[in-house]
Amino acid sequence: MLYGVSSVQAWYYFFKYHQDAWYIRTLVGAVWLFETVHQLLISHTVYYYVITHYNHPATLDRIVWSILLEVLFNGLIGMLVQGFLAMRVWRLSGHNVLLTITVGALVLSCFGCSAAFTVQSLKLHTWAELEQLKGLSMAVNLLGALTDVLIAAALFVFLHRSRTGFKKSDTMISKLIAFTVSTGLLTSICAVASLISILASGHTLIYVAFYFTLGRLYSNSVLATLNARTIIRRIGENSDELSFSLQTISKTAQRNPTSARSTNISIKIDTMQDFMRDQHPNIGSENAEPESAATERSF
Structure with missing residues (x-):
C-alpha cells in the first residue's frame, strides 16, 4: 500500500x-x-x-x-x-x-x-x-x-x-x-x-x-x-508579504525587530511594483508608486 x-x-x-x-x-x-x-x-x-x-x-x-x-x-x-x-x-x-x-x-x-x-x-x-x-x-x-x-x-x-x-x-x-x-x-x-x-x-x-x-x-x-x-x-x-528570505529576516529580527518589519514592507512594495508591470506593461513607474504607497499605508 x-x-x-x-x-x-x-x-x-x-x-x-x-x-x-x-x-x-x-x-x-x-x-x-x-x-x-x-x-x-x-x-x-x-x-x-x-x-x-x-x-x-x-x-x-x-x-x-x-x-x-x-x-x-x-x-x-x-x-x-x-x-x-x-x-x-x-x-x-x-x-x-x-x-x-x-x-x-x-x-x-x-x-x-x-x-x-x-x-x-x-x-x-x-x-x-x-x-x-x-x-x-x-x-x-x-x-x-x-x-x-x-x-x-x-x-x-x-x-x-x-x-x-x-x-x-x-x-x-x-x-x-x-x-x-x-x-x-x-x-x-x-x-x-x-x-x-x-x-x-x-x-x-x-x-x-x-x-x-x-x-x-x-x-x-x-x-x-x-x-x-x-x-x-x-x-x-495570499499573504501580506508575497516573498521574503527566511535567513535574512531571521538575522535582521535578532539584531533589530523594527528593522526586520521595515524590510518586509520594502519587499512588499517591490513585489507590488513587479506585479503591476507584469499585469500592465504600459503603466510606468509613476503610476506604480501610488499603488505601492497605498499598500504601505495598509499596514
Whole structure:
C-alpha cells in the first residue's frame, strides 16, 4: 500500500513539477527506483517462502538473499532523503558548517552500518546466525532515529526564528513547521520501535516489519514535502508579504525587530511594483508608486 502511495506521489511530482532543478528530479527518480527494487525484493522473499517452498518447514530456517539486500536499498533511500533534508538545514541555518557536518556524519554513518550489515549477512545461511549482527542492527536504527530527531529539531528552530510578525506569512511558516516535525517524528518513532523490538525480542523478526516500513516513510515524506509546495506557495501568494528570505529576516529580527518589519514592507512594495508591470506593461513607474504607497499605508 505504501509503495502504491509513493508511486502515485512520484507520478504527480513529475507531472506537476517537471520544471524543477535537475538534481531534485534526479532525487525523486532515484528514491522511486530504489523503492521499486525494494518492493521487488520483498515480493521475491514472500514468493520464496510462501510459494516455491510451500509446505517445507525446514526452509524457514534458511535466509534468502533477497531479504538481506532489502536492508541495503532501505539504507539507500534513507541516505537520499536525510541528505536532502541536511541540505535544507544547511540553507536555513545560514550555512552552519558544524551543524551540517554533524548531520552529514550521522547520515553517512547510518548508511555505512546498513551496507556493513548487508555484506556481513550475505555470508550467513540461517536466521539463528543472523543474531551475530544484532549490534549492527541496533546501530542502524539508533543512528537513524538520532538523525531524524536532529534534522527535525534544527528545521523547527530555524523556521521558528524566521517568523515575521505578519499573520499569513507566520501561518505559512507554522504549516512548514508542523509538516517538518510530523514527518521527522513519524520516522523517528518507527526507528525507535524497530530498536525496541530488537532489544525485547531479538530472536524474532518483529523488528523487520518496522525497519522495512521506515524506508516507505522516508520516501513518502520527501515526496509529500515536494508535492505540498503548491499549497504552501498559494498561502504565500495570499499573504501580506508575497516573498521574503527566511535567513535574512531571521538575522535582521535578532539584531533589530523594527528593522526586520521595515524590510518586509520594502519587499512588499517591490513585489507590488513587479506585479503591476507584469499585469500592465504600459503603466510606468509613476503610476506604480501610488499603488505601492497605498499598500504601505495598509499596514
